[in-house]
Amino acid sequence: MNNKLKIDLVEESQQNSFPKNQWFVVALSKELKDDFIARKVLNIPMILFRDPQGKVTALEDRCCHRGMPLSSGHLENGQIRCGYHGLLYNATGQCVEVPGQDKVPNKAKVKNYHVIEKQGLIWFWYSFEYETPNSEVPDYPYHEHEDYLYDGDVYHYDTPYQLIHDNLMDLSHLAYVHLKTIGGNAKIHMNAEMKVTQGDNQVVVKRHMLASDPPPTYSMAYPFQAKVDRWQEIDFRVSHIRIWTGAIDTGTDSLDNPERNGFNMRGFHAITPETENTCHYFWTMSTNPQHDRERIAKVVIEQTRLTFDEDKVVIEAQFKNLKQFEHKEMVGIHIDVGLVRARRIIADLI
Incomplete structure (x- = not known):
């Protein structure tokens, strides 16, 4: 067998793609306790936190108002409040409160990513359009x-x-x-x-x-x-x-x-x-x-x-x-x- 190994770093640095339609780990369960995690994975900045029922959620790390990172804000009872103008987002990515006005714009929402917690690991489904996973989350019984x-x-x-x-x-x-x-x-x-x-x-x-x-x-x-x-x-x-x-x-x-x-x-x-x-x-x-x-x-x-x-x-x-x-x-x-x-x-x- 030919074991020749060549790594072209110039080509890799210009390439902006990773294997898609895969489950990738984005956090350990023990990392998510009382606060959120801001983490960039696969060139996607995201914020991970637990909703009021303790279920893990992942949103794009961007306020839809002025583009401020949501990770600059703080967690309020399982919802994330932007640290710039105070917009409040629930675990689905929907804005549920805009300080100073009664009506929340219909478009006021951010992307919600597909994550599943299993056996102490938090997995993210990375796909072409983040559609519904077409495979099961990997099983690791030794945990x-x-x-x-x-x-x-x-x-x-x-x-x-x-x-x-x-x-x-x-x-x-x-x-x-x-x-x-x-x-x-x-x-x-x-x-x-x-x-x-x-x-x-x-x-x-x-x-x-x-x-x-x-x-x-x-x-x-x-x-x-x-x-x-x-x-x-x-x-x-x-x-x-x-x-x-x-x-x-x-x-x-x-x-x-x-x-x-x-x-x-x-x-x-x-x-x-x-x-x-x-x-x-x-x-x-x-x-x-x-x-x-x-x-x-x-x-x-x-x-x-x-x-x-x-x-x-x-x-x-x-x-x-x-x-x-x-x-x-x-x-x-x-x-x-x-x-x-x-x-x-x-x-x-x-």
Whole structure:
């Protein structure tokens, strides 16, 4: 297979499109408590808040009167009041009050976007004309599974979103970037058995590392006896990536057994473009501690946060340098198979 990878940054900077007819994450549920969020996604400035019944709504971040951002205003009992002239909008985007006059103009309304909250995530249907979704909101059961505890956070990246896809589709970098957390022996990582399969807008990369030393995060979280058999299963979807990693004591089970026990980390990674060259990274980590569950889950999640801090430094430095050498071609190697296929899917959809 040809693993040649070329990223034309000039072309990307001029392009103003992303894969449409997709569900993208725009917020974590825990972000929306007592106030609104102003967030630009897919070149769309929007404001998210909860209506009086607690249901999430998303409106374009623009007052229809003089164009002031609604996010400059404030929330009043599940409605948003513009901070310029006080027009009040309900959760549908309809203006319901104009201070100083009795009649509200019929045209006084703003766009309401299709959002759904599910399993701690807030999804936005991004389409050609924002019509009714033609697919179900993705399901992620590990946010409500009795064996798992989870938490997560949001990062803002000054980099195109597909560079984060590239990073997640290639976990061989763990041994070099994440030595103090989830890394491990570099030689084992680079020579791991790897299988890549592809379906309908989906790429799955499976990597097995047998008889390896457990990395620091694993040893802190699970009572391994000695050597471990590790796995990394990366499941690319258009708007997010699911990564299942973990380990068992060497030889205690088959890594092809989908019900294998041991230490499990199930990462959810939703990378939503903000603009062509910036993005939001919504991540969660679900893990299955066998004892002292709350403490160990907290340790695993904090260790995960440290790894993402390390990734952020690397990816933003990479993009900065790519801009300096924007006409230089990148040479592909064996570990690039998954990320190249993922990029081709995105390109075909655009």
